[in-house]
Amino acid sequence: MKIIEGFKLRNVAGQTVITGEGLKQIDFNKLISLNPTAAYLWQQIEDKEFTVETLVELLTSHYEVDEATARQDAEEILQQWHAVGLIEA
């Protein structure tokens, strides 16, 4: 899967948010707030094809976390991103 075109990571008052800015997202009238972990993942997979495995690997190599927890977190994040229309298969 990959991130849908037209989203941009921005820093608003010290917090990381996603805005829809490109032409493809001209009607995306939302602001998605990311916690530091989600922001880290986003930055690593921007402009790339990725799978759940990619996220699990990123999480386990960057944070003190076991694989099972990482997988659970990764799946949860992907589910959320999918629900708001940030990623596509």
Next chain:
Amino acid sequence: MDTTQTYRVAGHNFSVQMDATSALWNHLGNYAPFETQACDEKEKIFTLRVEDDLQTDFHTFSTLLLRKDPEAEALGLEVYKGAQGDYLFHLSLPHTDGVNARLRVSSDYRTAAVQTEGSEAAQAFAFNRTLMICYLLATAKLDTLLMHASAIVCDGKGYLFMGKSGTGKSTHSSLWIKYIEGSKLMNDDNPVIRIVHGVPILYGSPWSGKTPCYRNVSAPVGGFIRLKQGAENRIRRQNPIESYASLLSSSSGMAWEQSLSDGKDCALQHFIALVPCWLMECRPDEEAARLCADTVRKEEPCND
């Protein structure tokens, strides 16, 4: 024989050029309060020229950037990008056949030309929207935002009421005017906000929706208030993310290019750092206006 008229909106000068006998001149009453003396090209943000025979070779404008079909109330819009980095806009009014304005804008947004078609009223309407688009593009990087809000001025400070269509922005303004001494409508649909030497300023504009309120006045911004209909009157400060989201969704933008959206982001960040933003749930009554006025007028500007 062409005539040129220069206007000044929120401190930004722009010119309109067209034949002295053109009927469009008769439809620019909303711009009259904003007329200013002719000035040097360098002091203008753009010049819009009305042409009878606009050259828009489709081979050079081959990339379709955006298409929005006309809807019940909304204008149809197509945007093409040309080989030289310039843009071509097609505007269509609802319930009309074909295109009512073809607008060509240079890549630096400073030079624009338009040809209008259709009935005189349709041409006038399309021309007005054309000027809004030119203004929006030319000010995108200038810490300036064209807002969708009803704005009042009270005791020398400007307050903007924002919210989805039908929320009651105009109603809330009229409640302030009725019950809060010293308040006056500044603009009922599209006021302009701008940061001038570090101070956030609210300006009236030639665009005011259905209410003909085209006042060439300004005041420092005292607060942004997002309105939501509610059973009770309640108001609270928004956190920075909520404030950013609130202003983002109520400001016009043509953010199809990185530089345009960066410009907008920069302006939004400046405003939320300088001006308190509020969320008000309200009924359309006197108490709502009093609660709002008592709360937002007490607040000192942000210090963070």
